[in-house]
Amino acid sequence: MSTTDERTSSTGPAFADRADERLVEDSSPGALLRGFLRRMRSGDLGMVPVIVGLVVIWAVFYAQNPRFLSSRNLVELSLDSATIGMISVGIVLVLLLGEIDLSVGSVSGLGGSILAVLLVYQGWPLLTAILAALACGIAIGVLYGLLYTRFGVPSFVITLAGLLALLGVQLAVLGSNGTVNLPGDSWIIKFANFWFLPDWASYALAVAAGAIYFAGRVVTIRRRRSLNLSAPSILSVAVRAGLLVVGLVAMAYYLNIDRGIGYMPLLWVLVIVLMDQLLRRTTWGRHVYAVGGNEEAARRAGIAVDRVYLSVFALASMFAALGGVLAAGRLQSVAQSSGGTDTNLMAIAAAVIGGVSLFGGRGSAFAALLGMLVLQSITSGLNLIGVAAEIRYIVTGAVLLLAVTIDSLSRRARKSSGRF
Template sequence: MSFADRADERLVQDTSPKALLGNLSRRLRSGDLGMIPVIVGLVVIWIVFYAMNPRFLSSRNLVELSLDSATIGMISVGIVLVLLLGEIDLSVGSVSGLSGSILAVLLVYQGWPLLGSILAALCAGLLIGVFYGVLYTRFGVPSFVITLAGLLAFLGAQLQVLGSNGTVNLPGDSALIDFANFTFLPPWLSYVLAGVVGLAYLLARVRTIRRRSAANLSTPGLQSVVVKAVLITAAVAGVAWYLNIDRGIGAMPLLWVGVIIGMDFLLRRTTWGRHVFSVGGNEEASRRAGIGVDRVYISVFALCSMFAAFGGVLAAGRLQAVSQTSGGTDTNLMAIAAAVIGGTSLFGGRGSVYSALFGMLVLQSITSGLNLVGVDAYVRYMVTGAVLLLAVTIDSLSRQARKSSGSG
């Protein structure tokens, strides 16, 4: 049978190992780097710090690393979304601090139930994002200016919400504290999760095979799909086994990864997601194609601020308190740097939500590794800045390579 996408002999693909390596080489030369730089960088960082201190790759340290990554990593998910549009949000740290303060004050001083306090904090973030989106779409104010003003304004609002006390300690028996610090999957459930992940991949690929076959398009072999599903299951089970040597897979990191998977599905498999990539790639062409560009901008700014609020809520649970410094220090730096280091382009239209995962792991690995070898804090900032500069340079060079090759 002749498949529609292989009717032209120029589309026939050679699947030999030599051909696959050649295709990979051509992709790299054309600037289509994908997640390769950040994954290579993460492996190098782990090898270097393990050589300097073997405790770096201990199960205990990796569990702590995953817990510490989830709070700012959740904020970085929203940053990825705005970067896909070629915009920026400089206020995510202040929004996260304000949202955490709203949660703490409602829960401790106003006697609200935990769920109601969390929803109020998330709604505050959502409304802030909608406000940003309206300012951007209706009045044309640059996102840099809007969010820079928001950084200052919501920092002041945070101080006002906290009042003269400055610090609010969450109740010691709070379910949020337990969730953020002490809730881990039982070992048996973590292995069941590994099986579910592999099965989900298999079912998704089988569905794709059926749809492509019905459209008379070429399909990957079922055997290769099964092999990949088995390998994915084994990899997740291996990670679970190693983390279970200490405490296991934390509920908060698992929630973070689940949000990333869900957002990746929305971006890749829904009309809204395709519109986000389209607007980020070429706003005017998207407008002429009938896409509601303003709605896309408003929805993305709203989600970004809501994820910032979500990160603030998780940080409150992780630290068991909210203070005037919550959301400050390097929260903005880490959230934005994670998205960029993870591979999301600053120029819009290219990237993946998984950038928040891998980029945050890189930054948190640097922090954890430098702490283990006993260097001063200023070195961490210098190293983080150097890694961020390197990531932006790679992004710029790959963009130039894509232009010269005519691929983007």
């Protein structure tokens, strides 16, 4: 009897994916742990470094000032993270292609300016003004994509030029006043500052998230088994779904001690979940990873590479404009400095710190969430303990350098172990 026959007769039917460990779906807690350790040894760190870093940062600041983990401070942290965090979602997509967008700050400032001018000076309905700002962002991204795909201009140069040019356009849009205050009764201000989920709705949302996760995983298990592929047990998925619900309910309960879960952070998280599903479960998402991993191989495989670049640049600029709209609502005004200062650097740093590789092809949409929480936690914690602003920039730069170093070392480890 052959080895394959022995394995089949002693352990049941052999799964077709057992020959390649990268395709195996862990089917038990022990297998899950062994698979995790195997990936760690081979340099496939995923989001482990940023999660560990976030826990350490929270522990350090809590030890310095217990107010850091108070419900009120965490609610404020979530509100402050959502604006630049939304911009960072687009940066994640661009970095997955191995490219860069240095103009997202200017695009966000221009998006907020268009919203304010159309709403206050032109009398447009708020929703129409928002759509106009988003359309402008998409048009900018399409222009970037055309310059990149048709003329081969490096994205660094294109977006650097865009940073400068769009800053001029923003100043022209705002005009001589320089600052535009949004109407106090505008719902975008309420959405960004004062609208929170009722307590019961936050708990219902937590239960719904667990149910959706469970249902989705069950569908995946049945599909994998029908294709003779390994799959986890229903019981293990149920346990994970239960733990997810418990964690989300606990988080909702703690935030509800103050004001609860804001509509704006909720929108940000929902966008991240949606983009994660698109990246992992659609043909377009697989093409994004393929192009970022090896453009020439993707082209030879029949992937429409130019369309991938166009779509990603358009989405990145749209998310930047949306971040500018949310920032305008959060600050209740738009000025010539909107989208400036460290907006670009924070959005890019959040994606990198969150685990997206600068070399392309590796990362997750959730990098925008975790990376932004790290940066905003540093800012909030240092402010609470009374550290000067210049120290924040030094610490942020050090964290960014550490994240890139870890990415480079893990990439080297993957190469040495035959994983790319």
